[in-house]
Amino acid sequence: MSELLARHRAVMPNWLAxxxxxxxxxxxxxxxxxxxxDGKSYLDFFAGILTNMIGYDVPEVREAVERQxxxxxxxxxxxxxxxxxxxxAEKIARLSGIPDAKVFFTNSGTEANETxxxxxxxxxxxxxxxxxxxxxxxxxxxxxxxxxxxAWKNNSLSPLNVHFLHGADRHLTQFKGLSDADYIQACVDDxxxxxxxxxxNDVAALIAEPIQGVGGFTxxxxxxxxxxxxxxxxxxxxxxxxxxxxxxxxxxxxxxxIQNHDVTPDMITFxxxxxxxxxxxxxxxxxxxxxxPHAVGLSTFGGNPISMAxxxxxxxxxxxxxxxxxxxxxxxxxIGGLKAAAGRLSIVKDVRGKGLMFAIELETPxxxxxxxxxxxxxxxxxxKGGLYGxxxxxxxxxxxxxxxxxxxxxxxxxxxxxxDAEAAAQ
Numbered sequence: 244m245s246e247l248l249a250r251h252r253a254v255m256p257n258w259l260a261x262x263x264x265x266x267x268x269x270x271x272x273x274x275x276x277x278x279x280x281d282g283k284s285y286l287d288f289f290a291g292i293l294t295n296m297i298g299y300d301v302p303e304v305r306e307a308v309e310r311q312x313x314x315x316x317x318x319x320x321x322x323x324x325x326x327x328x329x330x331x332a333e334k335i336a337r338l339s340g341i342p343d344a345k346v347f348f349t350n351s352g353t354e355a356n357e358t359x360x361x362x363x364x365x366x367x368x369x370x371x372x373x374x375x376x377x378x379x380x381x382x383x384x385x386x387x388x389x390x391x392x393x394a395w396k397n398n399s400l401s402p403l404n405v406h407f408l409h410g411a412d413r414h415l416t417q418f419k420g421l422s423d424a425d426y427i428q429a430c431v432d433d434x435x436x437x438x439x440x441x442x443x444n445d446v447a448a449l450i451a452e453p454i455q456g457v458g459g460f461t462x463x464x465x466x467x468x469x470x471x472x473x474x475x476x477x478x479x480x481x482x483x484x485x486x487x488x489x490x491x492x493x494x495x496x497x498x499x500x501i502q503n504h505d506v507t508p509d510m511i512t513f514x515x516x517x518x519x520x521x522x523x524x525x526x527x528x529x530x531x532x533x534x535x536p537h538a539v540g541l542s543t544f545g546g547n548p549i550s551m552a553x554x555x556x557x558x559x560x561x562x563x564x565x566x567x568x569x570x571x572x573x574x575x576x577x578i579g580g581l582k583a584a585a586g587r588l589s590i591v592k593d594v595r596g597k598g599l600m601f602a603i604e605l606e607t608p609x610x611x612x613x614x615x616x617x618x619x620x621x622x623x624x625x626x627k628g629g630l631y632g633x634x635x636x637x638x639x640x641x642x643x644x645x646x647x648x649x650x651x652x653x654x655x656x657x658x659x660x661x662x663d664a665e666a667a668a669q
Contacts, residue, residue, distance in 0.1 A: 247280075262626070263619055272299030275640050275647055277624070285619070286651055288637040289626040293456070293488050293600075296516025297560050298640040304519050307556035311548050319548065321541045327551030334558055335527050338498060340507050343530040348523065348546035352487030352514035353381030355524040356450065359483045359510045360385050360403065362532050363448035367481065371404045371442050373434075373449040376412050377630050379457035380450060380485055389450055392457060392630060406441050409433050410451070410471075411461040423464040430463075431470045438478065448481035448509075453500030456488040459629025460595060460602035460636045468504040481532070484508040487515050487524070488600070491558070492567030492641060495574050495598025503597070516641075521553035566641035570598035573639075573648040577601060580652040588663045592633075600638045603659070608632035610662055617658040623651055 248266055267279040275298045278284050290296065297304070311317075311327075319325065332346035349355050364370055374380070374389040381387070388401035409430045412418065418426055438446070449471065454462040472482055489500030490513045497503045499511060509532060514524030525545070526533075544550075561567070578594065578601050585591040585603075593604035605611050611627045614635050618625050626636045639651065 262624075263615060267619075274298050274300070275643055283622070285622050285624045286639075286647060286654070287624045288639045288651055289624050290516075290638055290640050291520065292515070292626065293493070293638045294515045294518075295520050296491060296493075296641055297519050297557060297566070298642045301519065301557075301560065303560050304553050304556045307552040308521070308549060311552040314548075317547070317549055318544070320543055321546055325546055325548060325551065327548055327555055328546040331551055331555050331558065332527075334555075335513070335525070339511055339527045340499075340502070341509070341511065341527060341529055342507075344527050345530045345533040346525055346527045347533065347542070348525040348551075349514075349542055350522045350544050351381070351524045352485070352512060353383050353386050353524075354542075354545070355487065355512035355514055355526045356380045356386045356389070356483075356485060357383055358526050359450065359512050359528070360389070360448070362510065362526075362528060362536070363450075363481045363483060364403070365536050366532050367445050367447040367479070369445040369447045370402070371406070371444075371446045373406055373408055373437070373446060373480070375410050375451045375455070375463075376407045377455055377458040377461055378407075378411075378450075378452060378485075379455065380452075394630075394632070395457060404442075406437050408437065408449075408471075410463040410467055411455055411458060423466070426464060427467045427470050430467060431474060434471060434474050438474070446478065446480045448483050449475055450483040450485060452485045452487075453489045453503060454494070454597065454600055456636075457628050459604065459634030460600055461629075461634075462595065462597070463504075465503050466505070468501060468506050472506055472508075481510065482506070482508040483510045483512065486511050486513050488638070491516050491561055492570055493598055493600050493638065495567060495571030498567055500597075517557060518550050518554045519557040521550045523550040523554045561641060564642075567598075569643070570641050573643045573645060574598035574601065576645065576648045577652050577655075581655065584656045584659065588659050590663045590666050591659060599641060599643060602629070602634050602636045603655075604629065605633050605635065605662075606666070610666070611635055613662050613665075614658055617661055618654055621654045621658060623654045625655075 269277045270280050271278045336344035376391045378391045380389050388403045391407045484501040486499050492498050510528035512526050581594045585594050590606050
């Protein structure tokens with residue numbers, strides 16, 4: 244055990260997960276690569292859990308932060324006007340497509356989802372919330388209550404009355420072999436049945452990830468949430484799209500993941516990649532919903548000048564360089580290559596994803612752990628997750644080049660071939 248790992252274990256909680264048998268310390272990075280304390284270089288296909296959205300040491304972001312630091316003002320709080328906050332809110336409101344939108348900034352996706360749930364339950368005067376099976380929405384009390392993955396839930400206590408829906412669980416026996424249309428119909432029938440049998444009076448909202456992050460990048464077929472929203476609208480139930488992982492063009496086919504379903508939600512929550520490593524989260528919602536609560540509110544650190552400088556620079560970088568199109572282009576290379584290889588690899592049960600958000604479902608958790616070690620050895624960082632711990636999930640920076648996509652694909656396929664051969668020899 245390294246000296247740093249021993250110190251970590253002595254003072255950090257046991258549930259704070261570390262990747263790899265021998266965890267690494269990342270000490271520098273540039274572009275889409277990082278270097279560990281031993282001087283080994285890695286192509287980063289996990290981006291700090293989708294947070295280093297445009298890579299490392301980006302001059303535009305660094306210089307924006309340095310300009311703000313040079314003013315001597317790191318923090319003022321939201322009781323004063325914050326120019327960077329207003330400018331970023333204007334951009335996000337426009338991009339969201341939500342009518343009369345207003346924006347509130349937080350420090351994380353967890354806080355953003357808590358805010359959305361507060362707004363929804365306040366507006367609807369109900370503690371009843373719908374969420375998706377296999378979902379993950381954060382680690383706080385309310386966010387955990389709408390999380391549907393036992394590995395991430397510490398207790399059954401909840402401030403909300405939550406009912407979980409089908410929509411991203413096509414591996415189940417009752418859904419296997421169904422077409423997209425038939426699966427959507429089955430899920431809508433289930434939604435109507437839940438509303439008829441499991442709830443009392445008004446429901447506040449449905450909260451859903453267009454692509455489930457911790458769930459292993461499982462996703463509903465395009466169009467499901469449009470079909471859901473037709474039912475929700477009949478009863479005035481609000482729709483919250485959790486875009487903490489799917490936002491800012493990552494799917495390639497839409498700027499926000501929910502737009503792949505041709506839906507404009509009532510609220511969108513966001514975080515992670517927007518600050519390219521600086522802590523920023525938030526919610527964009529209909530103005531009437533955002534303005535409704537009667538109590539005074541603020542966010543001490545949300546919308547602070549440093550994070551806003553980083554986020555404005557990051558979002559401008561994404562838009563100016565059309566990184567959504569780059570995500571589609573490089574994602575097609577990788578996902579197409581993985582699907583082509585999957586047919587000859589018995590350990591691969593599924594390849595799924597959109598743009599630069601893709602996953603490989605393996606047979607066992609041990610194979611997923613083995614993949615992590617093998618790709619680390621070959622110089623590529625990946626992530627894992629899924630309901631059963633069998634999914635490898637990867638989401639490189641949106642700045643990934645075609646050459647890097649090809650390089651990463653080669654490392655991934657070679658690792659899969661090695662593990663497949665080991666499985667066949669057992």
